[in-house]
Structures are given as C-alpha cells and as structure tokens.
Amino acid sequence: MEDTRVRFESLALPFMKSLYSAALRLTRQAEDASDVVQETYLRAYRTFANFQAGTNAKAWLFKIMYSVFVNQYHRKRREGESVELEQVEARFAAALATGPPSARQHLDNWGTAAHGPEVEEALQALPTEFRMVVLLIDVEEMSYEEAADALGCPVGTVRSRLSRARKMLFLGLKEYAEKLGYSESSKRSGA
C-alpha cells in the first residue's frame, strides 16, 4: 500500500494548484474550493486502481473534480440564460460589423497593461459549463477530447461551447475597454 500511496502522491499532487484554481473559479468560494479539491484527491486515491499508467493524469483528476463540483455545488441554470446564449452570436457579429478593425482596436489599445481583474470578471460572468470549457482548454491547455471526457459530453459540444464562450468573453472585455475609454482617438493621440 505504501508503494501505491507514493505513486499516487507523485502523480497527483503536482496538479493541486491547477485543480484549486479551477475549483475556485467554479465555486467562487475559497472554502468550497478547498473542499472540492480534498474530495477530488480522496476519490482519485480510492479509484487509483482504475487509472491507467501513462494516460493523462491531469485530465483524469479534472474529470473527478468536475464530477465532485457538479454533484455537490452546481446550481441549476438561471432562467433566461438560453435566450442570452442565442443572442451571443448576433451581438458578436454586430460588434465586428462596426468596422472589423475598430472592433479590436479598443482591445489592442490596452497594450500590455495588466487587466487581470477584468478578465477574471468576464470569465466569472460565463455560465458554468462555458467557463469550465475555457478553463480546461485555454487555461489548462487540454485537448478538445480530454475536455470532453472531463465534462462528460461529446467533442462537438465542447467545440460549440468554446466558440460561444470566447465570443462572450470578447463582448465582455470589449465593454471594459470602452469603459476605460480606449478608442481609435486615444491611439491617434498617442495616449
């Protein structure tokens, strides 16, 4: 048993930071995130015999973590969200239709300034399932297939959720950029 424990710890513990970050972005509460991570490791240890050596341990752990989160913390989707999602494509297209270069201009003018809180807030504004896809693929650099396995859905669903999530993030961050007053005029004036 000691050998199993040693193998498990060396394989799984290095992912604690990633798991905690994702859990925190799902639960939005540090205490809940800690509970989710602890339960994740416990379940992973208990089912370690089912883990195939050489396969993606990170994806395996995230799959368990998401299952723990869904079973214990996930609330039902708010009413009206489906309508909002259908509007995403239209709003995104409209944002780009104001003149393709200018839609990005606000964002380009952010330059290299750090806008972590705004990005975090935009991410938190996403529905849970969409937020999770962005976390797995854009933050944790998993493949679509690994993300699909972790989320328990088809690859096609991951693909479409990611597409919408990125568009929603664009719309959210574009608003921030406009609020901050970044515009073509700022760029021209050299501000």
Added chain:
Amino acid sequence: MNLDQPHYREELQDLLDARLTAEQAAEVQRHVAECPVCQSELESLRWVKRTVASQLPKQEVPAELRDQVLRKLNAADKAGRWSRTLEIISKPRVKLALAFALPLVALIILLPRFLHRGTDLPSQIAEAYQKYQQGQLPVELRTEDVREMESFFRRSGITFEARVFDLRMMRYSLIGGSVHQFDHRKSALFAYRGDRQETVVCQMYLGDPLELPKPQEQREHNGIRFHVYRQGQVTLVFWQEGHVMCVLASDIGSDDLIQLAFAKAMRV
C-alpha cells in the same frame, strides 16, 4: 463553407486551435486572407484566447490545503487496512479457525465468574447491601460532597466514570463510599441516608445486562431499560449507562426505589 454561408464559423476556431488537417487549414487561410469579416473574427478569437491564457490572475493555493489532502489520504489508508482485515477474517479457513478458537477463549475468560460461589450478581449486590446495613462494610471515605466522592473513585483506581448521584432533592444525603470488590471486579459503592433513616446503596461497575439473570420485573423509562430484582426485603434496580452497569439497592418500597432510578438514570 458554401454560397449560402459566405463566411466560416467554427472552422475559424478549428484553425485557431490547430484542429484542421493541413489541406483544410490551407483552404481556410486562403479565404481569411481575402475576407475582412472572417479575418476580424479570427483575430478577435485569437485575442481572447491569448488574453485568457496570459492575463487571468494566478490563484494562491491555501497553505493548509496540502496537509488537509494528506490527512484525508491517511484516513483512507487506515480505512483500507481495516477493510483488508475484515477481508482476511471472512475467508473460509480463517472463519473456521475462529469458530473453534473464540468459544474456547470466551470460556477461559468467563468460567471464573460462573464458578464464583455459584451466586448471581443480584445476590452479590444484595449481600453487599446487607453487610453495609449491619456495619460489616464500612465506607472508606465519609463525605456529603458528590464531587469529592467522584474524585476519590478516580484516585482509587476506578477506571470508568463513576457518576455519583445528588439525591438531596429526593431527601437523601450522601454518606460516603468505598471501592468494593465482587465477582472479580471493582465497583464504586456509595451509600445514602434518607430523612427517615432509610438506606440506599448504589454500586457502579463495568458490565453488561446480559450477565444478569432473568429479572422479576422489567421497566422502560426515557429509553432506558431497568431490571428489577427482589431478594427478601431488598429491591435491586439495575440499568446500563454505556459500559457501566448501575444498581440501586434498598429495603424501601420497590416503587420508591424504581422512581429514584428513573430520576437519576442517564441515557448514554
């Protein structure tokens, strides 16, 4: 892409995430080079992907989380060892061996108790009461203070919690107590005097109701079962509190003694 849909949609994301074959990627890139709409969308998506990957704040893991996780794994190991022990003893050969060995062990432990004088527990408790009444069982500590009595028992090698009752509301004062020996075990014995000079003796010892013979009467009160015996003029009321057996012995009326027991018994 077709004539009805002049622009790519999710193919742009596939290109961004390197999910196209070389041939497909080349076709999409050729279109993007000539289509400002698709070019704008692709660049927007690329910007979002890059921003999320680089600008999300790094989360600090709580310092105690690793220890908490390791404690959970330790608990799982412990539970696993117990589970394996149960697995071993449930094997047929082990079961057979235990089936022969356990009764023998039980006999070795319990036989001395059965051989002692041939008298049961109620008789021994009643005998102790009679001896106390006749002055043949003096108390080691004379006190009316319940806490002092409890402290005495703790100091005197009584390994269980001897909860000395305060019966002043029922008009009984504590006289004192002793560590008593009966049936190869130690008991905490303490005596009370009523305002009409009645005597009640309480004993507490480590035991189980299964050791008792069939009672003359059984009562149940507040979820506790009371076993009532009568030996001549003496009534004995036994009940269990955790691993401790409690018994009140007296020659006051049975109902009065039973009511005292009801009042003082505690469900553990």
